[in-house]
Amino acid sequence: MSAAHSPTLSLACDLIARESVTPTDAGCQAMLAARLSASGFRCETLQFGEVTNLWATWGEGRRTLLFAGHTDVVPAGPLELWDTPPFTPTVREGLLFGRGAADMKGSIAAMVTAAERFTARHGAPAATLAFLITSDEEGVAVDGTARVVEELRKREQPVDWCVVGEPSSGASLGDTVRNGRRGSLSATLRVIGRQGHVAYPQLADNPIHRLARIAAALSEERWDDGNRYFPPTSLQVSNIAAGTGAENVIPAHADMRFNFRFGSASEPEALQSRSEAIVAAHASRYTLDWRLSGQPFYTPEGRLTEAVSTAVAEHLGIEPQLSTGGGTSDGRFIAPLGAQVVELGPINATIHQVNEHVSIADLERLSAVYEDIMQRLLAA
Ligand SMILES: [Zn+2]
Numbered sequence: 001m002s003a004a005h006s007p008t009l010s011l012a013c014d015l016i017a018r019e020s021v022t023p024t025d026a027g028c029q030a031m032l033a034a035r036l037s038a039s040g041f042r043c044e045t046l047q048f049g050e051v052t053n054l055w056a057t058w059g060e061g062r063r064t065l066l067f068a069g070h071t072d073v074v075p076a077g078p079l080e081l082w083d084t085p086p087f088t089p090t091v092r093e094g095l096l097f098g099r100g101a102a103d104m105k106g107s108i109a110a111m112v113t114a115a116e117r118f119t120a121r122h123g124a125p126a127a128t129l130a131f132l133i134t135s136d137e138e139g140v141a142v143d144g145t146a147r148v149v150e151e152l153r154k155r156e157q158p159v160d161w162c163v164v165g166e167p168s169s170g171a172s173l174g175d176t177v178r179n180g181r182r183g184s185l186s187a188t189l190r191v192i193g194r195q196g197h198v199a200y201p202q203l204a205d206n207p208i209h210r211l212a213r214i215a216a217a218l219s220e221e222r223w224d225d226g227n228r229y230f231p232p233t234s235l236q237v238s239n240i241a242a243g244t245g246a247e248n249v250i251p252a253h254a255d256m257r258f259n260f261r262f263g264s265a266s267e268p269e270a271l272q273s274r275s276e277a278i279v280a281a282h283a284s285r286y287t288l289d290w291r292l293s294g295q296p297f298y299t300p301e302g303r304l305t306e307a308v309s310t311a312v313a314e315h316l317g318i319e320p321q322l323s324t325g326g327g328t329s330d331g332r333f334i335a336p337l338g339a340q341v342v343e344l345g346p347i348n349a350t351i352h353q354v355n356e357h358v359s360i361a362d363l364e365r366l367s368a369v370y371e372d373i374m375q376r377l378l379a380a
Pocket of ligand 1: 070103104137166167
């Protein structure tokens with residue numbers, strides 16, 4: 001690594017070099033804890049099962065600004081498709097390449113260096129600056145942020161404002177700030193028929209035909225019209241599996257999985273009961289299992305969105321758009337603490353892809369924006 005690398009770029013490189021595929025942390029958090037401790041943070045490792053979590057605080061005030069993120073990354077995928085090895089941070093033409101560069105080791109580096117500069121400039125603050133870093137955001141996310149939040153609740157640790165460093169930006173850095181996320185509800189359906197010979201359908205009951213009607217009806221249903229915070233609820237079928245492999249056999253059952261992304265215009269219970277009614281209209285024998293993996297959350301415009309929008313406008317010269325699009329994030333666990341939560345991070349064009357990368361200039365600018373947010377909420 002060249003001596004010319006800035007603190008943010010150097011730290012991002014050190015993180016990418018650690019192969020921290022979910023739930024492995026590979027020493028990322030120990031390195032971050034060492035850096036934050038040197039700046040006066042109290043650092044605590046909360047290990048739950050295989051998952052390593054870091055909780056770090058600076059200052060004593062009750063008002064708390066939390067920066068949240070994850071050190072884990074998704075697998076590299078086929079190595080031969082990468083131009084450079086995914087866990088060898090590579091700088092080329094102003095870009096930093098490597099798995100996690102954009103999602104989200106770059107943002108973590110930007111947050112930590114922002115905190116280093118902020119704490120160096122301020123004495124005893126009237127508020128608390130905190131970090132919550134997990135190594136299980138990309139996986140099942142059971143022993144990560146959700147467990148740490150349980151612990152914070154027990155300790156009656158307040159969180160007023162939270163900035164999650166997820167890559168929220170589209171075409172240019174800061175163009176989008178997420179101030180909410182839709183909920184996610186998944187279903188696994190098995191339609192049970194009666195196996196038989198395709199030449200004697202009267203002696204069988206074809207579950208594939210029933211399933212096809214159910215898929216059509218579910219996909220055509222209008223679940224809600226959305227509201228001013230969220231787009232209309234959407235249902236997508238993600239898997240269909242059936243058949244014995246033989247061309248002359250009607251199978252005994254057919255399986256399907258589907259998923260709702262819903263806003264606050266629909267309750268998950270209502271989506272479930274309406275789906276069940278549609279299934280029951282086309283099949284008398286079936287099993288239907290549900291998994292609610294995230295409730296929606298929404299942060300109305302207020303102190304946090306104002307601080308973030310102003311910081312983005314001053315440093316990046318654009319008005320960010322507040323949006324509730326995209327998938328779920330760990331913000332869904334933090335918001336129920338009563339926190340205002342937004343997500344602000346790099347451009348998300350290459351996340352989870354081969355040749356994932358981030359602009360080095362963007363990392364520096366992101367770090368300046370994060371520091372300005374600290375300044376506006378904690379030092380004002
Ligand atoms: Zn992420």
